[in-house]
Amino acid sequence: NKIQLIFEKGYETTKNNFVPQMDIDEIPLTELLTSDNLRTDEINIPDIPEFEIVRHFTNLSQKNYAVDSGIYPLGSCTMKYNPRINEKTARLPHFANIHPLQEENEGAIELIYNLGKDLCEICGMDAFTLNPAAGAQGELTGILIFKKYFEVRGEKKTKIIVPDSAHGTNPASSVMAGFDIIEIKSDENGELPLDQLEFAMQEGDVAGLMLTNPNTVGMFDRNILQITEIVHKYGGLCYYDGANLNPILGMCRPGDMGFDIIHLNLHKTFSTPHGGGGPGAGPVGVKADLIPYLPCPQVISTEKGLACMDNEETTIGRLRSFWGNFGVLVRAYTYILALGAEGLRRAGQNAVLNANYLRVSLHEKYAVPYDRICMHEFVIDAHLPNGVNAEDVAKALLDRKLYAPTSYFPLIVHEALMVEPTETENKRELDRFIEAMLEIYEETINNPEHLKSGPHNLDVGRLDATLAARKPHLKD
Amino acid sequence: NKIQLIFEKGYETTKNNFVPQMDIDEIPLTELLTSDNLRTDEINIPDIPEFEIVRHFTNLSQKNYAVDSGIYPLGSCTMKYNPRINEKTARLPHFANIHPLQEENEGAIELIYNLGKDLCEICGMDAFTLNPAAGAQGELTGILIFKKYFEVRGEKKTKIIVPDSAHGTNPASSVMAGFDIIEIKSDENGELPLDQLEFAMQEGDVAGLMLTNPNTVGMFDRNILQITEIVHKYGGLCYYDGANLNPILGMCRPGDMGFDIIHLNLHKTFSTPHGGGGPGAGPVGVKADLIPYLPCPQVISTEKGLACMDNEETTIGRLRSFWGNFGVLVRAYTYILALGAEGLRRAGQNAVLNANYLRVSLHEKYAVPYDRICMHEFVIDAHLPNGVNAEDVAKALLDRKLYAPTSYFPLIVHEALMVEPTETENKRELDRFIEAMLEIYEETINNPEHLKSGPHNLDVGRLDATLAARKPHLKD
Amino acid sequence: MDYVPHDKKTMETMLAKIGVSSMEELYEDIPKSLLLEKLNLPEGLSEADLLKRMTVLSKKNHLYRTAFIGAGSYYHFIPSLVDYVISRSEFFTAYTPYQAEASQGFLQAIYEYQSAITRLTKMDVTNASMYDVASAFAEAATMCTFATRKSRILMLEGMHPEYIETVNTYCWGRNIQTEIVPLTKLEESLNDDCAGFLFQSPNFYGEIEDISYLTKIVREKAKKCKIVYGMPDPTCLGILKAPGDYDIDIFVSEGMGLPPSFGGPNLGIFATTSKLMRKMPGRVIGVTKEINGEGEGFVLTLQAREQHIRREKALSNICSNQSLCMLACLVYMVCLGKTGLKQVGTQNIQKANYVKREMAKIPGYNLKESRATYNEFVIECPNVDKFIGKCKENDILPPLPLSHYFPERSSEVLVCVTEQNSKEDIELFLRVAKEAAL
């Protein structure tokens, strides 16, 4: 099974012919460029016959597990079905081929405005920016709004509170806005201890709190109203990391919980395809008093209809060029129109149903540190017989044509396997996953070495990540 | 690896929702239909969640070898690359969504006319009908033209000559037009013996000859001009089975050889996808004196532009509804525009190059009964050591992620493996095929039982075709 | 642009291996007089130029905003999944699954299609598709003669003119006699010489035939005669009694799940009874077992009927057919499921009958028949040309003027309404009809 890169498939004088035929008279390039900027060497990308390219990528695709292959229970990633109709609407020529600077853009502007409004309703917020290109950029946007808010008010706030169960992006984003981190340890229920929160807020220089709710162990923080109240009491802002919004769709809203800022991941909650790691979109919603700080450009409703607003004095500025990942917005809007109020609620509820069904089907054999009714996900602590660990379980799942849960996250559970099935998984597939997990458990007792040396049925055996980092081989 | 049919994936109250919402007032169905025609039972096709359908067919597709997987050397099937641009042009909304009876069809009519004209140039014929839906229907069309021609002339002709190397469709089609078959045995060069042809024609009641040239053993009949001359001398017509046109594209033309009628397989020579066995298209071309007999409708050029002709007195009639497999015609026309004169010739030449390269690379180990320069294909007689046969070789190729040549055809070679690589295969893939064939040859000596019990690496082992036919299980 | 991968060096290496020195040498068998210099065709185009050229050409066709025409080709909504599935290149670039073990995916899909069609139609067996319903009718007529050893085929008046022409062509080929019989003369035309009786319902005029009566009378009057029931648009089976519920022998139909595409490709559905199974033309897939194991799998079967084995004794010359279209049809059926299929059938009959009732109320418009109709009906118009013209002005693809097939019926049109015609479309259409009457 030798690796063959696409570059090995070239031929010397192959004539692919994709480009339009040149139809105007040319003048020598040397008259247009100087010797300092004219490329004289050949680009080292071979000419490869079209058919070889097709076969190469068809073949590569078949070596890739995807949501369309089977359950993809990556915790906090919400790997739900990506409806095919979304792909079709995003490719409508009047969406896919319009220029970001053209004036006749009423359809695009209306879509942006409507999607923002729908997200406001879903999240209980007052305005949304759809510009951020990803959840992480959404976080940065949100935290920059923190920064601007306090700057404008002339308050010196230098710290942000983040629980130890938080996604790594939370502290990383906070630092990008110049804040220091106060990490608070979750309590035995996986919740934020109120006393420690209050203690931290009392310091006075705390800008606020970033919280994921339900959190990364799948628990909805029962004290959420007290939490946001405490933060507000000390003049702080509450930021909602929307990575785990899916289970509460249509059931309750971050805005109602007291959050001031929220980012969403359209590729998680709103079914746009993950694409192997993007493109996503990370809209950010705010309460009314934070609207002035939203990034530009914004679409607003005026008496004369929708308009683009660009130069608000107080904006945090621009996060990227143009309007964001518009094609992703089209897909998400399609999804919301498809589901409607009832469908969104059904999605949320069934995500919770599926997670709990898996939890109770596995908790006899696998330790579940926070073992009560969970939301969209739960975490297994895979300290298993004979030294079998989370990674071994993960590879054994791959061997069974299943995908593995998020491993070794959250950091507060050592051998974490974070399981999020999502609502679009059917019971037969859930049962297949359960059966595999129970079989693997038996194997930890009967044949642990086999597990430790897995996977055995894939294109490659277990790969050496340490070697990869020690001697980086990043190109051919 | 239990078979799971799509019907097992239903749920009772699943709510797929593809259909538009009903927006007019309904009246009871019983007022519109009688109890004799109103369906009262439920259709026994379950409601299946959309996502399960997607996964089911994605999964099935991965269990299917295709041209995009690797070499597909099915002799006489011309499994060449199916350009992706063809799929795009056939799906252009103004092609895919127009109605066959709408009057504003200038684009479609022009395409039909132009494609017909191009095929005339490529084949040396005077007119083409693009209506036949497949090669076999093209053959029927052609033979019906034989019938009509002699009917109109008042000549009683009851027989058609077919060589023993012919495709099974030739005799089958002839019978469908009421003809009896005279089969002529090919000579030791795989060619048609002129004396026997003349002998048969002398009978007087012979309508003519059906010939594939190059024939199914890949040989171009060197006596082709004498052959058509003999047939014409006795008042017969010559029919060209276009299945093997690919190697002579741009090199020579059936019309120039003396053929009166020709059918093509657009899915072979002109790159439209085989689709697992259709849709194809089987245009039929004729010399000028046979134009009156072409099926209807026809597109003709008049002083006022293109027009549709429907009611010619002498037509053989209609072969199917409307205009034929128009979507296939779009693809073939796209292909011809892409290749142009030079590209078509290059295609033909390289098909011959590839076939001969395989032939000389294999003929030391494998018997090649007609072992001289071949055209697009050649035939191996796989009487191999230790009783290994053509089927065993075929399965061994499958085990190596290759596809097998056409097996047990033509009938004149007993353990036939008919190899047609086509021009779009690259040398590396040809070499992979050669290597596999030579390795299999070694295995016939070292491990014949392994070959006889193959395949071993696929979803299923060798299947029992006899059992299938004895106890037909044709539905679940 | 061509798709030949070799560069010059590779070609030379290969020629050397073959033992010739040029491409031309490979063609030495061809008489010199036949060799061409060059085809008289333009140079090949780049993909960009090609796409532009084809787009411009396509736009010479007008694509209407909404359509009220059927007459054998129908606008139905096609779920996005259909194109997703048939665009998987493992499907569309494969051929007939001769090597079963490497083709279980497509084989299973065909088997599922066969199962779905028998479930929908309640017939016993089906093949894996014919070209279209017209040629399926023709093959059915031939099959009737094989099954009965008789050679007289009756077709009930009301079949699509193009289907009749197609049956005539095929039957003429085999020297089979065909007759078109009006309902009123059916009884007297039937006798024991009849090989087959073909009818269409809903017929060309949209009317649903009295199938129980037809089958009863044929069984009574024509011993052995096989009954062939066909239709152009099987979405009606969502609400109409299944063909298998009637005493018929063969069912044929056009497929589902494909766009009109100027009339093709689509597929012909062809189903029959267990008794006639081995007389059925076309490809069939069956389940079987491994020779050396216990596993099950799918294979092409009953091939002894086919041309590549039987040659001149084959039942038909059909081989490759419309597999990818068949796959589209399968995906369409499973996407809709029983609920969706019923919805589509219901919407078609309700909407078409709504338009029929409303049009009939407009002064000058008269219905010619009183029989039940599905999604089409014939109506007499005060001014056909004006009506057609006004439709086009409003970007409506107009109904078919019956004069297209029957010059004498110059005042009638065949109107089709499907689930794709929204209330707004319908209201506009009715308004146009009213205006055309003034």
Added chain:
Amino acid sequence: MDYVPHDKKTMETMLAKIGVSSMEELYEDIPKSLLLEKLNLPEGLSEADLLKRMTVLSKKNHLYRTAFIGAGSYYHFIPSLVDYVISRSEFFTAYTPYQAEASQGFLQAIYEYQSAITRLTKMDVTNASMYDVASAFAEAATMCTFATRKSRILMLEGMHPEYIETVNTYCWGRNIQTEIVPLTKLEESLNDDCAGFLFQSPNFYGEIEDISYLTKIVREKAKKCKIVYGMPDPTCLGILKAPGDYDIDIFVSEGMGLPPSFGGPNLGIFATTSKLMRKMPGRVIGVTKEINGEGEGFVLTLQAREQHIRREKALSNICSNQSLCMLACLVYMVCLGKTGLKQVGTQNIQKANYVKREMAKIPGYNLKESRATYNEFVIECPNVDKFIGKCKENDILPPLPLSHYFPERSSEVLVCVTEQNSKEDIELFLRVAKEAAL
């Protein structure tokens, strides 16, 4: 329409297994006061209605027959293979390949992208994409500060206004100081406090900067200062000297192979030197070996730089980025190959410069700059409004009036010409320009 597969019975079985009696019980952790009755959103739509709705909405945008605008988003021909590949659902429905052994397909593709980008740019290493070139510039600025432990960023005048704004936003976040420097003041602005010097070429006005001069002067005047070279349209690399041929530290660019789509998604290309490899933000794929075998495979690597490991000490918060767009970019590059890439570059510069020369001949139109340009240039028009209006009348998406970004430059437009503008398009455009001058 929703995508929940369960029927009622299944839900009940599952609830029973969990040990609760209703869906509501699953939400007992949520304070009662927070529970909603129902969202104030309309009912869900069927797929048919949805497609219709979205089609109508899309058509509120006008799609021009041809376009002469760029300014950061360019119309290039995209081979059909690109959409074929990114429509393979094994690619588009996968996530970041955390489980390497089951994701070798996508991992290899990313590795090939990394290889292709380093081949195209002649830089040492690249990551597996940023969001776009604007944010890539911003991340590069940050990286300069990490690499130098200084915090002053200079941007050369002529960068796209939106890129400057983006850099400013990111830098303001980290309290990094930014300055925009005109070329004439560059030398005096440079000093040893500089962390990074950013420039764009071709710049916003289409002009190619004198990169050798810029790098020379920076190296002389600002010790340690990193040089970041960026561009909005890397098709120019088909004819322009590779970034790696200049003495730069970081190269950023927008991607290729994707339609404009109102500005996104696309991708940010980000490449740097071996020396700075471990300071580079973003995902990277490497080759490694099997632990228990000799086989090779691909894995995510250098993760110690990233947020999920380093948290607040990470170089950036970027994680998921634009993988599918990166795949499109890879397929685009290999489809074109060295020959096609050169062709595209050549056609762009030739056509744009042809239009530039011809426009400059029209009385009233004046070029403002004399530097070499790639596929864009600025020109002064006699009547911008009239010109824009006439373009639209002729279904031409007009050039960008510079006043969009610079209100004071009300008489200039930024014209873009690519290989997609045919000779006919160009002639029409020039005719329109002439007419607008009258």
